Amino acid sequence: MATTPRTEPAAAAPPGPSAERLPDFAGVDVGVLAAxxxxxxxxxxxxxLLRNWPSPEDAVAYYEDGPEKLLR
Known part of the structure; x- marks a missing residue:
């Protein structure tokens, strides 16, 4: 009885970041969009987003929150 060799699909390279820049939605008024x-x-x-949106006085960003922390 002859055996047929098994062929496995080639392993794909892991996905990486795209070189395409994301659009800038900084000027979108979320309140108007929701309405x-x-x-x-x-x-x-x-x-x-509106329920969890901090007031301008409360909005902060910390260096420790950056994506570099997740990559280490």
Whole structure:
């Protein structure tokens, strides 16, 4: 009885970061977006963002929160 050699798919390289730059949505007014969207998921996400949005006085970023910490 002859055996047929088994062929395995070639291992793909692990995904890495894309060279494509992400769009800048810094100027988007989330409140207006939440009020004007008819998309159920987008509306829920916008509402969640607004519920958790800190006031300008409370918004801070720490160096320790940067992505470099996760990579080490």
């Amino acid at each position: 004007r969207t008819d998309h159920a998921v987008l509306g829920e996400v916008a509402a969640l």
